[in-house]
Amino acid sequence: MSGEALAIGIGPERAAEIAARVEAFVREVVVPYEKDPRRDHHDCPAEELVAELKAKARAAGLMTPHILEDGRHLSQRETAVVLRATGLSPLGPLALNTAAPDEGNMYLLGKVGSPEIRARFLRPLVEGRARSAFFMTEPSEEGGAGSDPSMMRTSCHVDGDHWVVNGRKAFITGADGAQIGIVMAKSAEGACMFLVDLPDPAIRIEHVPNTIDSSMPGGHAVVAIDNLRIPADQMLGRSGEGFRYAQVRLAPARLSHCMRWLGACIRANEIATDYACRRQAFGKTLIDHEGVGFMLSENLIDLRQAELMIDWCAGILDEGAPGGIESSMAKVAVSEALMRVADRSVQVMGGSGVSGDTIVEQVFREIRAFRIYDGPTEVHKWNLARKIKRDWKAVRT
Incomplete structure (x- = not known):
């Protein structure tokens, strides 16, 4: 399972076939589990529920559908249609092993991990036998460090053939129950x-706060790291290269969030439309x-624009650009x-939209959190403004 192999696409027709199978599985098998009471005290899906769903996906030959058995990875454009289909239910990405943070971590390890790291850490993730967490x-x-990673305070130093890490981390998705x-x-x-x-034992979960979202097992933990000893051969790359590798992960991971939540909002709009046509x-x-x-018409416009934006960005990444x-x-x-789509869907449904009778209210909560995940809107706009200024200066000099 080499990084080179993971970069090869399979063609739009094959990707569309996989996406169709995934969509049928989510609608027919996963959706009925949305009322399943197996939840933890943060209302996140319990590990037992996730394991049951994964077993059904594995039996259907759909475990981690964006990575094939020979290690080939769908292109970003191909991945988009598959991850959108998994997102049609909040439980879909968990069932099919395309959820954050695992999906982004798999992408990173497939791109830059050594053969030993891929065999030891990537394979269990791809096979759906382990969950992971990204401690940044x-x-x-x-x-x-938050949106500004240069503020990182967690430290590491060499001690013989090990590195020793000390610090605290916050909002670490899935840390509670992760194996990697x-x-x-x-x-x-x-x-x-x-x-x-x-x-x-050197990584201690201090607190798992209740948050507005409830789709990710393990929640978003605050973690203390006290004298964590890590063998030197478990470093990705060399000392000082961490931010470069983070960028390898973060750009596609942002887009994967867009893919999955597009699927969720397509479903929310379907439910709102059905309600409006019957009520x-x-x-x-x-x-x-x-x-x-008019609200439902605007939903269709926003959904289509989101789809086109995802496709455009996926094409940029497929061309090899950062x-x-x-x-x-x-x-x-x-x-x-x-x-906007989630908000209008709630509004169209009135009282039913804010109840737990459908997934519409959950999608609304998840999308609200999504505006903060992987960088708040304002941070990305600020970054874009910096580029505008740099480009302006370059033209004038």
């Missing part, structure tokens, strides 16, 4: 990235009232458009 964000009250961790820390040379087996008020169905009909600026643009455009 730090507590804001301590002045740690990617830990970022700062050495004298700069940022570093390490692979670790979990659980480890009677003031002598006619809701869809025949201009205010409601895609940082393009993925920032896609993250802003898609997350804001999908927020």
